[in-house]
Amino acid sequence: MIPVLIVVSVLIFAMVRITPSDPVASMTKGKNVSEETRQELRVRYHLDKNPAEQYLIWITGTLHGDLGESYQYKQSVGSLISQRIGITLSLVILSGILSVLVAIPVGVISAVKMNSALDKFLSVLTLVFVASPVFLTAIIMMFVFALKMGLFPSFGTGNGLWDSLYHMVLPSVALAMNMVALTSRITRTSMIEQLNSDYIRTATAKGIPRMRVIVTYALKNALIPIITVTSIQIGSMLVGAVLVESVFAMGGLGDLLISGIKAADYPVVQGVTLLLVFIFLCINLVVDIFYAILDPRIRLK
Amino acid sequence: MFSVLIGHGPLCRSKKKRYGKLLTPAVTISLAILVLIVLACTLAPVVAPCDPNAQDLASRLAMPSSAHWLGCDQNGRDLFSRVLYGGRTALTGALGVVAFSMVVGIPLGLISGYYGGLADNLIMRVCDVVLSFPSLLLAFIFVAGLGRGTFNAILALGIVYVPMLTRLTRSLTMVEKNKIYVVACDSLGYSDLRIMYRHILPNCISTILVQITLDIGYAILDLAALSFLGLGVQPPQADWGAMLDEGRTFLLQNPFLSLVPGAVIVLMVVSLNIFSDGLHQYLDQVQTALPSFRTYERKYLKKKEARSDGEPA
Amino acid sequence: MENLLEIRNLTVELMTTRGIVYALSGVDLAVRPGEIHGVVGESGCGKSMTAKSILRLHNPQRSRMKGSIRFEGRELLGLPDREIEKLRGSAVSMIFQDPMTSLNPLMTIGDQIADMYRFHARAGKKEALEKAQEMLEKVGIAPAAKRFRQYPFELSGGMQQRVMIAMAIACAPKLLIADEPTTALDVTIQAQILELLQQLSADMGMSILLITHNFGIVAETCQRVSVMYAGKVVETGETRDLLRRASHPYSRALIRSIPGCEERGTRLETIPGSPPALFEPPESCMFAPRCPFAEERCRKAYPTLFDCGGGHLAACFKPLGKEESTRV
Secondary structure, eight states: OHHHHHHHHHHHHHHHTSSOOOTHHHHTTTOOOOHHHHHHHHHHTTTTSOHHHHHHHHHHHHHTTOOOBOTTTOSBHHHHHHHHHHHHHHHHHHHHHHHHHHHHHHHHHHHHTTTSHHHHHHHHHHHHHHHSOHHHHHHHHIIIIIIISOOSOSSOOOSSHHHHHHHHHHHHHHHHHHHHHHHHHHHHHHHHHHHTSHHHHHHHHTTOOHHHIIIIIIIHHHHHHHHHHHHHHHHHHHHHHHHHHHHTTOOSHHHHHHHHHHTTOHHHHHHHHHHHHHHHHHHHHHHHHHHHHHOHHHHTO | OHHHHHTTGGGGGGGSOOSSOSOOHHHHHHHHHHHHHHHHHHTHHHHOSSOTTOOOGGGTTOOOOSSSTTOBOTTOOBHHHHHHHHHHHHHHHHHHHHHHHHHHHHHHHHHHHHHOHHHHHHHHHHHHHHHTSOTTHHHHHHHHHHOSSHHHHHHHHHHHHHHHHHHHHHHHHHHHHTSHHHHHHHHTTOOHHHIIIIIIHHHHHHHHHHHHHHHHHHHHHHHHHHHHTTSSSOTTSOOHHHHHHHHGGGTTTOTHHHHHHHHHHHHHHHHHHHHHHHHHHHHTTOGGGOOOHHHHHHHHHHHHHHHHHHSOO | OOOSEEEEEEEEEEEETTEEEEEEEEEEEEEOTTOEEEEEOOTTSSHHHHHHHHTTOSOTTSEEEEEEEEETTEEOTTOOHHHHHHHBTTTEEEEOSOHHHHSOTTSOHHHHHHHHHHHHSOOOHHHHHHHHHHHHHHTTOSSHHHHTTOOGGGSOHHHHHHHHHHHHHTTOOSEEEEESTTTTSOHHHHHHHHHHHHHHHHHHTOEEEEEESOHHHHHHHOSEEEEEETTEEEEEEEHHHHHHSOOSHHHHHHHHTSTTSSOTTSOOOOOSSOOOOOSSOOOSOTTGGGOTTOOGGGGTSOOOEEEEETTEEEEOSSOOOHHHHTTO
């Protein structure tokens, strides 16, 4: 993980700077300033040094917990992130839990009742949600439940625990939909494969009750591909959160990242991207541990 | 004589009877929708009633009418025409993304799977790095570096799509590589290039093809996401994603502005998914696609009866 | 003697990617209490299908069964799912060809055996585990206490098959269906497993329906044998009797193709042609196209059973006489 992070940090650093654009413009917000001030700003943000030096300054700072200072906000990136990360993470975690709770039962039922009317209905429904981009789902939910019916707030994050949760309902459901659809489809495929396997035939021939065969025998074995896909899905949920935050004007990490990209605010883009990659890699690590818990073949090697 | 025996590996058996047809009702309908959308978008200059950028300020945010079938946007531009032109942007963009990933990803996967060793190691490490970015994030910072715009967004997504296709091709190649027909080709002294492209690739292509049809759908979604965030297609150019973004400000005044491009995206991607599924079931003869005994028997017997009825007694 | 298992005119039709396959078209089979009954035939002749039909292990959506399967006088075919579930593993159990894939890879073998007691004998968890350990010892897995906590992938193929057997006999079934139990194993291990099965059958008074394609195994272990061809039983009888005077041309050809039955130096016989595809229900003798003795009537109708005496039956119009068979 460490070597990957190093390579990723170099990559992020280099890519942000592929085309020589002048970040000074974003610092001064387009105002006309004297050449002296420009030079001052360049020195202040180490833009006068060569790229290798700049990278070293950034990466040593990062290792000490200092992600640099934002060009547009004139605040440390660390504090900008810490103000916003709670919103993004709670959004991702809430919808992650929600989608797993819905997707796995849906997938199992479709697999067990394969080719039935219920299965067909569910597969059409999930297909539509797979195809619906997360921002469209968010817009439609906002339109129907917030603007038309007025059941939920249409923007913002709210104050206090309950109000925040209330504000989170629509965004997290919208974000979960896509993942519910994908995960339940994988669950279905994986369950069908397991249900046709030899050891399930053995379990059936042993006279184990059908419910136990499905849940403890087949589902447990089916979980491995499900977890693989889910972990990749969580990655796209991190990005999906960016889109949902944008629809519901929640001011999370996503807004910070996008505005940073638009304003060539290098420290912000680098900081947020590195953080998201780090989170994603941590999730992958947790998934590896899950595999080991689940599968003795991995555990005992 | 030998080449007859070896042929192109399992593809020689392509005459074996396949169960079912490619064009099941669901696949036919989705294919028809795809053709319709693609045709309408390519022929946009002919089909569209208005110039997509012509502003008719009198009918700003107009609801659907006979003059403007789907109404007008905040600048009084005809929504129907913009959806058609937007489709051109979205579809060529998606095709560009997939084409890029194919041109780069498939050869890399073939090399990686066929040669193994150092080349494989190197290619796979690069893929690992790219895949350590959660989905679109890499595309985001590519755009951050390259600058916003349609072309850069396509390029960025193309790069993001490469590792998936590389990995798929690699794993398929590794399976094919050890089959007898490849060993036989090798013993006949065929060049590696010939073995890879003439023998291995045709045997993997059905799976790759299924993946590619799916990828086109995902590319449409991802490109729309980039445009939605203002990182891809820039206004005033028409594009489904960008239109969704522009329209959401006027959700209460005219919901069609967002919902119509959204609906077209969903329709397009659902159709691609169904088509891809059908292709997969047809090419790989998926067992689970079989109908139940009773359904099959009903159809089968009906056909049989019809046949025997036709014969003179 | 009352038969433990009696299959009458069993037909199974299966749905496949290439159309309906008439996998079994009228199988008659009887297993007596305590006997080891062999079923032999080429691959695809319906041996395993017959075995799976007894416990109704086919996908109910993709298959249809007709006829009658009686176990201890009780008809199994119309039985509700719950009833058949109770029967599986307790009165009739089954072991399969490939032990590697037939065991749940994520459960310890102890837990897998213990499940038998928990669901059939309603035993508590601790009691079930204790009994499972005993059962492992009984099938010759040592040290049971250690093996007990291991996962299937940590065991060899022979050990895995012993675990399968332990699981199958845990509830002292009256009938054990062994579907090619030794095909995936080494020859030396094969002999051990067969010996174990014979010993268990004798100890517990358990009948075994032994499915195999190997006549050698039948000769060594089975009291009676049925020969199957293209979805039908073509000949049944005492193993010795059948081996000595096979009456159906197919059985005879099958016996002659066993290495070791002929004198040294003679060429091993083969059966010309290959078994028919079963896309149409059979109307005449299915072996006729490959049979050297076939005549007009063989191609027109299905032969009735011919009684060769001593419970030895053959489905042939012109069963081979004694003088011809003695050569075998």
